[in-house]
Amino acid sequence: MSLRIGRIAAGMILSLIAGAAIAQDAPNGDAERGKELFESVGCFQCHGFVGQGGGAGPAIAPPMAFPPFELQLRTPRAVMIPYSEDVLSDQAAADIHAYLASLPPPPDPASIPLLQSMP
Numbered sequence: 001m002s003l004r005i006g007r008i009a010a011g012m013i014l015s016l017i018a019g020a021a022i023a024q025d026a027p028n029g030d031a032e033r034g035k036e037l038f039e040s041v042g043c044f045q046c047h048g049f050v051g052q053g054g055g056a057g058p059a060i061a062p063p064m065a066f067p068p069f070e071l072q073l074r075t076p077r078a079v080m081i082p083y084s085e086d087v088l089s090d091q092a093a094a095d096i097h098a099y100l101a102s103l104p105p106p107p108d109p110a111s112i113p114l115l116q117s118m119p
Helices: 002-025 031-040 043-047 066-074 090-102
Strands: none
Touching: 031 043, 031 090, 066 090
């Protein structure tokens, strides 16, 4: 039993170390430039102007951590086209990520009076 706990603990420590190393590799983003890129590259067309999602793309705000965000950007799982580094640099991806992270969260539905008065 203690060997199993030791393996679990070792796995957790390695995951933390790997996560910290990946986080250090993420470039710092400029949210203002990210907003400009989000609009000029056309991200808003599928994901909405504030990343809320739309008919063609899911909500992406608040964003996931940068490494999986960049992985999805470069090798998308669904109908999204891939954005290679030739099309969108790592810095530009970090700027878009920073923009999405800078957006305030949506209001709690319970705080919207109109929604409370509906049958």
